[in-house]
Amino acid sequence: MLGTLKHWKAVIGILLACSLSACQPSAEIDDLPPIDPNKKEIVFVTHNGPTTYYLNNENQPAGIEYELASLFVKYAFPDHEIRFQLVNSISDVIPTLLKGKAHIAAASLSVTHLREHLVIFSTPYQETQQQLIFNNEINQKPKDIKALIGKKITVPEGTSYEEQLANLQKKYDWLKWQSADRTNTESLLEEVADGLLDYTIADSHLAGLMQNYYPNLSVAMPIGPKDKIAWAMSKNSDPKMLAKINAFFSQIKADGTLRNLLDRYYGHNQRLNTLDVTTFLKRTNTLLPKYIHLFKQAQELTGIDWRLLAAVSYRESHWDTYNTSPTNVRGLMMLTEGTADLMGVTDRLDPKQSIPAGAKYLLKLIETVPARIPEPDRTYMALASYNIGYAHVEDARVLAKRLGLNPDSWADVKKTLVLLKNPEYYSTLKYGYASGGAPVIFVESVRSYQRILEKHQPGHNSELDKFKIARN
Structure with a gap:
């Protein structure tokens, strides 16, 4: 139409x-x-x-x-x-x-x-921005709206996108588009990613989600003012x-x-860039198959969804079993010497030891975070602790309470974690300075990787599943 x-x-x-x-x-x-x-x-x-x-x-x-x-x-x-x-x-x-x-x-x-x-x-209750979306592997980013002349633009019928395009058409009478019935924006974004459409329009929060699955989707330009x-x-x-x-x-x-x-x-939208997603998708096909069975065994051992464990491992080591940091953190789950000793690991470079040890350590952290904190926030705080240590996460929770925020909400605690590098705040807290931005980036990246895995990889049924771990 x-x-x-x-x-x-x-x-x-x-x-x-x-x-x-x-x-x-x-x-x-x-x-x-x-x-x-x-x-x-x-x-x-x-x-x-x-x-x-x-x-x-x-x-x-x-x-x-x-x-x-x-x-x-x-x-x-x-x-x-x-x-x-x-x-x-x-x-x-x-x-x-x-x-x-x-x-x-x-x-x-x-x-x-x-x-x-x-x-x-x-x-x-929410604000969003309509965005024109294109395939960055096929088309160049348009310099202005006149670059859309002759291009195929399709939006779902009955959406606010039609109304916005109609408003634009009053100024640009050459503007044409197709209104597709019995479809949705996600399907049209997939068509753009597959090269079947030149452009579609999506709300910014949806576009951000879909870019985690299709790294060749890019924003060409905003369309109209922000929507409520x-x-x-x-x-x-x-x-x-x-x-x-x-x-x-x-x-x-x-x-x-x-x-x-x-x-x-x-909250995790836009944490990964195009190269991050492209590399991750490539390695899910080349490296992940070597270790899937170990991640699933770790799920059976701990009850933690194997895709979350795989996401943590990728964020830590990119699934490189020989990965070693300058501080001698090593292996697929990047265990410190102290954590390895605590978990009974004798060879941190052995995936058969590293993966279950990392899973058990994450479970230990989840159980350390107060049980009153609801999921998925409890798991998010455990993930932050995996990166920076539980003590600093507790400092951030104390600071959140002082600032009138909710210490049991990850959305609030991640705001105070980044303040732990500021002397005005860390000097008043028990455990002092911390580079609190790192665990925030870590958690949001893990969330994005997990969501991508959940789209492409089936779950693993385990009788020992104990937690409804973060799904989003």
Whole structure:
């Protein structure tokens, strides 16, 4: 479908008509059960995607919209159940609301002028920037928007990207694009990576995630001003529901819950550059196969997901069993002499000793971090301890509390870790100076490597799995 201002206005006109008349929705929406007024349940409509709702490696629901929705129901309607209506694409989200199939849309919806004619938006809870994405192996970065003349640009139908392109078309009347139905931004980004499309548009947080999987994706330029993301409801919704939603977002912004969730899902974005990802993907094919069985055995020994252990090993040694640092830290898991002695290792360069010893040491650190700290933050702090030592992580937690931050939140503790090199702070703490930026880089890199492995490598079932280790 050729994208033009006329076409986009026609789409909005159809949606408006649906809200005012008996417009026939898609079969998929018709198949969704309606809201039952006799049931104590809050129904959310969303769509599958890494920035909304998906099933994790344990086949359990995950995603920032899923977590926010679950928290909201516990906060505002503790005696109600929660139900999710999953639609095929973002273009089905607002029609599902307008057909009375859900109370709330939690689907990474940008607040746009045209959408505000259709629905009521909550207080925004996230900010994003639309970005034009291209394949850096095939195309050069465009110098300006005129370089897009004759290029193939495709975006999902019914998205805010269409609206932004329509706005640009008022100034650049030569601008054309394709609107694809029954697809999503992730699929179009994959097509760009595969050389099937010249360009697509993606929100910055999604583009950052996908660049970890496809290092040949690059940002050409920002498109328009920054967007606000919010929940949506139909205009005939109970005003009390909107008040509860806004109060909920106000609460989780104030107490740090929202900041922690955003960090959990997006905090590791942009930590790796194109060369990092390219090299890592290459070595997962050439070096990792030699050691997968050892990482899986280490998972059986400790209950820690083998992909997290492999990610730690790669960040430490790049899977080079002979790797030795100037401070004599050695082997696949880069064990110090003291750690090796503690774990009973006689040869740090032997992968059969190094990998299980590193896994047992990480488990020991996880068990050292206070049990009240929820996952995945507990594991993140253990990973930081693996890099810099538990004592300095504890200093950072003490400092976080002094500064009015949450000492049990990785999103806050990583802010104070970097302050441990500042005399103003470290001189007041028990264990003194530390290069606190290093463990932050270490943890965020490990998170990125783990996520890439989870996309490309299956999990390993182990009867001894003890922890739900960080998945994002």
